[in-house]
Amino acid sequence: MSGVASPALDFYFDFISPYGWIGAERVGPLARRFGRTVEWHPILLKMTVVEAMGLPPPLLTPLKGAYMRRDIERCLRFHNLHLSPDARFGFSPLKAARAVLWAQAEAPDRVEPLVLSLYRAHWSQGRDISITDTVLDSAEAVGLCRRAAADALDSDRFRDAPKAATTQAMAAGIFGSPTLVIDGEPFWGADRLPMAESWLETGGW
């Protein structure tokens, strides 16, 4: 091997997306198998799907909504992820996203555990991660400083950071959660992970 590290994989996700949760649980181990790291990019689906693409939220779309509820439950069971009966759709992921962007700047090695802690807090434990205290509980649980996290969530620096990150993601063509980008090649959907794995194995086809 040369001394040049392989480029990181870019992983885009929204905490409101249970498919994003499936992707988040799997992308770290996948990247490590191929000697890669992951850049974690929280995005806001409300900005991409509703505002930029002009679509209704998928769960409120006729026919698709009912299917998706069934598919989400089935996909989580397939991946052995427990879905809390208290999990709900359509909450604000803003504070959780701010915390991730702050951790990225302050303690990059804590980002993956923080993302997983937040996803599990909501989808598996039914906790409300739209509120500050729950987000701080996750930050603390993964070894981050609760007070520093609280300051960051309230700061001018991080208030609009999720929107800015989403704008930047859209400029790169990203719109869905999860999206994994491997050396410039985007894979949208947790169901594209087997294909992404093949891409990593073969270098593309």
Next chain:
Amino acid sequence: MSGVASPALDFYFDFISPYGWIGAERVGPLARRFGRTVEWHPILLKMTVVEAMGLPPPLLTPLKGAYMRRDIERCLRFHNLHLSPDARFGFSPLKAARAVLWAQAEAPDRVEPLVLSLYRAHWSQGRDISITDTVLDSAEAVGLCRRAAADALDSDRFRDAPKAATTQAMAAGIFGSPTLVIDGEPFWGADRLPMAESWLETGGW
């Protein structure tokens, strides 16, 4: 085994959908592995996606359109299906769908070869399957009577059959191509076939 045959798998597809082509190529062998047959249901995505769900055609949706073009080409390469440079999107699948519904009534064992011949004629050979002659070429190529097919395509009985089939499919919650229904469980997307396979193996989870 008891003498009772396992119920057929229901496969819904639109010829305008290249993901439907991937599904169509794979569902027959999959069903046979599990001793099942396939009921082939042509549907009209224009009725489901645009009219019933109120969405723009996916390829004309901002951000998603560009991604999908790339994903379609990549998925076809992944499944070793050749995409003709003359293949195009948004043609009328009505005559091809009528031919399938006619074959279903007249020669059920010719339906799978006919569906595959029509899909390949367009997507792999770049032929225009919105016109009668091309549809009749496929019918003839799989052993069906060209003149009987021509009469059926022109008949009152089959003129509105694709619309009626789509209305019936939507009443069962179907909206996308491909959708495979296994014992009442719907799997939308060619990317759900591995999960569908697991469902067949295990009886569900």
